[in-house]
Amino acid sequence: MSRYIPVELRRIVVERANHLCEYCLAFEGFSAVKFQIEHIVSLKHGGQTIAENLAIACIYCYLNKGTD
Ligand SMILES: [Zn+2]
Secondary structure (H helix, E strand, O other): OOOOOOOOHHHHHHHOOOOOOOOOEHHHHHHOOOOOEEEOOOOOHHOOHHHHHHEEEHHHHOOOHHHO
16 A cells, blocks of 8 residues: 655665565665555554554565555
8 A cells, every 4th residue: 555654764664674575585776666665564454654564565566465
């Protein structure tokens, strides 16, 4: 689910994951499309916008996971 993620929170999540998609381990530096920050437990299921509930994902994993 798309939602504004504060710049500092994005930085924490990206550095924690070493710029790797947390699902398929693709490296963000090799991607033409900026990786997305997504909610592990989606907002519609009560997930929060906190570092522990956020993951960096390549566009393929982001689109395939969806909100459920
Ligand atoms: Zn991926």
